[in-house]
Amino acid sequence: MNILFDERLDGTLPAVDKDALVTHLTAHLPDMTLLHREEDLRPFECDGLSAYRVLPMLVALPDTLEQVEALLGICHAQGVPVVTRGAGTGLSGGALPLEKGVLLVMSRFSRILDIDPEARTARVQPGVRNLAISEAAAPHGLYYAPDPSSQIACSIGGNVAENAGGVHCLKYGLTVHNVLAVNILTIEGEHITLGSEALDTPGFDLLALFTGSEGMLGVITEITVKLLPKPESAKVLMASFDDVEKAGKAVGDIIAAGIIPGGLEMMDRLAIQAAENFVKAGYPVEAEAILLCELDGVEADVHDDCETVRRVLEAAGATDIRLARDDAERATFWAGRKNAFPAVGRMSPDYYCMDGTIPRRELPRVLKGIADLSATHGLRVANVFHAGDGNMHPLILFDANAPGELALAEEVGGKILELCVEVGGSITGEHGVGREKINQMCAQFSPDEITVFHAVKAAFDPLGLLNPGKNIPTLARCAEFGAMHVHHGNLPHPELPRF
Amino acid sequence: MTHPQDQHPSQDARTLPARDHNASEALLERVRQAAATGTALRLVGGGSKGFYGRPVVSETLSLAEHTGIVNYDPVELVVTVRAGTRLADLQAVLAQEGQQLAFEPPHFGENATVGGTVACGLSGPRRPWAGSVRDFVLGTRMITHDGKRLHFGGEVMKNVAGYDLSRLMVGAQGTLGIIDEVSFKVLPRPAASATLRLEMGLGDAMARLAEWGRKPMPITGAAHDGETLHLRLEGGASSVANTQAQLGGEPDDTAFWTQLRELELAFFSRRHDDRPLWRLSLPHRAPPLALDGDTLVDWAGAQRWLRSELPAATIRQHAAQAGGHATLVDRDRAHGVDAPFTPLSVVMDKYHRQLKAKLDPKGIFNPGRLYEGL
Numbered sequence: 034m035n036i037l038f039d040e041r042l043d044g045t046l047p048a049v050d051k052d053a054l055v056t057h058l059t060a061h062l063p064d065m066t067l068l069h070r071e072e073d074l075r076p077f078e079c080d081g082l083s084a085y086r087v088l089p090m091l092v093a094l095p096d097t098l099e100q101v102e103a104l105l106g107i108c109h110a111q112g113v114p115v116v117t118r119g120a121g122t123g124l125s126g127g128a129l130p131l132e133k134g135v136l137l138v139m140s141r142f143s144r145i146l147d148i149d150p151e152a153r154t155a156r157v158q159p160g161v162r163n164l165a166i167s168e169a170a171a172p173h174g175l176y177y178a179p180d181p182s183s184q185i186a187c188s189i190g191g192n193v194a195e196n197a198g199g200v201h202c203l204k205y206g207l208t209v210h211n212v213l214a215v216n217i218l219t220i221e222g223e224h225i226t227l228g229s230e231a232l233d234t235p236g237f238d239l240l241a242l243f244t245g246s247e248g249m250l251g252v253i254t255e256i257t258v259k260l261l262p263k264p265e266s267a268k269v270l271m272a273s274f275d276d277v278e279k280a281g282k283a284v285g286d287i288i289a290a291g292i293i294p295g296g297l298e299m300m301d302r303l304a305i306q307a308a309e310n311f312v313k314a315g316y317p318v319e320a321e322a323i324l325l326c327e328l329d330g331v332e333a334d335v336h337d338d339c340e341t342v343r344r345v346l347e348a349a350g351a352t353d354i355r356l357a358r359d360d361a362e363r364a365t366f367w368a369g370r371k372n373a374f375p376a377v378g379r380m381s382p383d384y385y386c387m388d389g390t391i392p393r394r395e396l397p398r399v400l401k402g403i404a405d406l407s408a409t410h411g412l413r414v415a416n417v418f419h420a421g422d423g424n425m426h427p428l429i430l431f432d433a434n435a436p437g438e439l440a441l442a443e444e445v446g447g448k449i450l451e452l453c454v455e456v457g458g459s460i461t462g463e464h465g466v467g468r469e470k471i472n473q474m475c476a477q478f479s480p481d482e483i484t485v486f487h488a489v490k491a492a493f494d495p496l497g498l499l500n501p502g503k504n505i506p507t508l509a510r511c512a513e514f515g516a517m518h519v520h521h522g523n524l525p526h527p528e529l530p531r532f
Numbered sequence: 533m534t535h536p537q538d539q540h541p542s543q544d545a546r547t548l549p550a551r552d553h554n555a556s557e558a559l560l561e562r563v564r565q566a567a568a569t570g571t572a573l574r575l576v577g578g579g580s581k582g583f584y585g586r587p588v589v590s591e592t593l594s595l596a597e598h599t600g601i602v603n604y605d606p607v608e609l610v611v612t613v614r615a616g617t618r619l620a621d622l623q624a625v626l627a628q629e630g631q632q633l634a635f636e637p638p639h640f641g642e643n644a645t646v647g648g649t650v651a652c653g654l655s656g657p658r659r660p661w662a663g664s665v666r667d668f669v670l671g672t673r674m675i676t677h678d679g680k681r682l683h684f685g686g687e688v689m690k691n692v693a694g695y696d697l698s699r700l701m702v703g704a705q706g707t708l709g710i711i712d713e714v715s716f717k718v719l720p721r722p723a724a725s726a727t728l729r730l731e732m733g734l735g736d737a738m739a740r741l742a743e744w745g746r747k748p749m750p751i752t753g754a755a756h757d758g759e760t761l762h763l764r765l766e767g768g769a770s771s772v773a774n775t776q777a778q779l780g781g782e783p784d785d786t787a788f789w790t791q792l793r794e795l796e797l798a799f800f801s802r803r804h805d806d807r808p809l810w811r812l813s814l815p816h817r818a819p820p821l822a823l824d825g826d827t828l829v830d831w832a833g834a835q836r837w838l839r840s841e842l843p844a845a846t847i848r849q850h851a852a853q854a855g856g857h858a859t860l861v862d863r864d865r866a867h868g869v870d871a872p873f874t875p876l877s878v879v880m881d882k883y884h885r886q887l888k889a890k891l892d893p894k895g896i897f898n899p900g901r902l903y904e905g906l
Contacts, residue, residue, distance in 0.1 A: 196696075202690060229815075230815040231814050232664065233653070233664065233813050237703070239700075246695055246696075330768075331774075331775075333774055334768030334770055337769070337770055421689075457688070465692055466692075478693070485684075486694050486695050489697070492887040504694065
């Protein structure tokens, strides 16, 4: 549990008199919902990374921007840390509360302010669910492209804070490519707008800087996203392989043929079996790997591309290729992939989802490394992979009730991420660093690079009150936990059994 | 990891990409000296975009010798290149593999470099459909104010670890650090392309574009010169042919897009017209602005070029009311304007200065290039 906030390593947090703060906030913000009793705080003790739980000092649930502004003003004046949270679906602990901090929950800002089909934009409050934007845009033939697998529940404010992805990133980009503007409240209570409906703004590209900054530079209060016309046609090919490496090579062959698929996903044998047992998607359970290749766009091009991809897959040694006959079968093919996480969840009491990215050419080496780690640590690992853009989601199966297994899963996860960095990749492609990967940041970035990150933070939040401890580790933390990652030296918990 | 030279050993040396020359150490040394003595540095690549910004009066640091493609793997859709590499050289290497920089950057001169392209953050006619320079930057190596060479982002499609320093460098005009190397996402060139001329007024053109914009059509260029809508279609052979048949119009010279991108159409010529040239960046559906002068519309309405004698404040006020901003593009420095870019609001200015103070505390990188004192 060495990722929980530790003032010795992560910096001292101001001591706040909780009762005095409650009295002050209640006096100044009588209409704002403020939770302070333990039983009321309990539901907010974790986000989607539920293995880690911290009871916040207070939970604020404002309804108006004026309340957010006043709350920030008071926290700024009194030196109280603020952790902003949306729907709480994040997988990296980006909204993990602080014992000495206020949890600012933006979920009541859930209004779609404007869908403008002429401009092809949606202006929304941060608590609006990702999928709700596409649903509201659908009558106009438009949609919002980034589709994280939690899109039914996750909110757009959190998507911007984490720069969320999805299965269509290679062609349609991440959140950063699909947001036109955000309104921000600074910790000092200033309103600023970054970006615009025009395609550029004067000065620095602060919109890009704030996207993915995990609530550490400001609080997002409104977002304008770009809407795209729905593709006229979408088709999915499913190819089976008797060898994972052949499937990996086929991915490169499709790209080399000049095709950028809308989605290109790979699953290994364990993931295929889990998904098939769960949703009966018609997956070939005897295959070592499958590829799902979605081609979308103008009908005539999709038809031509399907033929090209089929030829490429045949040449790459696919043992079976199936084209979804209709939209129903296409949805079924995708259902297996989109339910892969819960499907794996049925095979094991707990699982730990990783989010590393790699250059695709390194896939065989990384998969072998994962298999070796799985064997030496005695934990099964299922692999689902956004193959087109090199974003891996190894799912480590474990039992949190078995003594030491969580720590063992963390250790395997940490080593997988270090392997991703070693081959030239990143510790996170779309889930964010949050608190989960705070130690692995020390493997990806040098102390000098981390110092620059802290400088950027200080330019916007000199007192370090916004989401302290997330995303960027202190050098002290890297000295304590980072050295072993860089040098592959001693393990963090030598007392743990290894088998 | 492949290198173009390895793949085409027999090729004429003159068509090969820029000399593989890593000048990082020399650059770092110059920065350390400048930091020690508090000397400001004017960063120069090919010198093709020196006009795009305020003059910087200080010692020159040339990046032109820092050249070469560090890594290019077409199947990964990633290329990493040193900042001083000529843009044309990079594009030639990508073209050999059937790939391109999809944001279609303007050159403004044969010596335009990759570093200057990223620093100035300019994108060409395809921008509304494909994305801008920053959308294709995956990572950078940058030289910091204290003479360190640091790596942000990377050579993978998705990387959300830490703050996005790489994209922050785009358009910052070298005021926050020196771009040493850049990794771009590259894309296949479209299988088919067609350029059409459709005779119609601006109002009709904007209405048609708004309608087409809600449909999945293979449009990647849309400019109106006052009489004619120039439309580019790119995509698969079938969709381009079908759309062309559906829209009609006259086939047009594809060189139009190059001339538009490079500001070489007659509209931009100072011989024809010596009024100042303004670039208006506006929401694409903004109605025509009531400003005296001649307008050429690009980016389906989101970028409008204006030749006008009106005062800067008037032009900027109209642009701001329409939801955008106005930049003076003075290629010959004929108009001697001190503030080419729209001034920042008080709060934005404060955070720009605080960021500059953190990343370049001694103010050695291109001081004043974007704004006075920044």
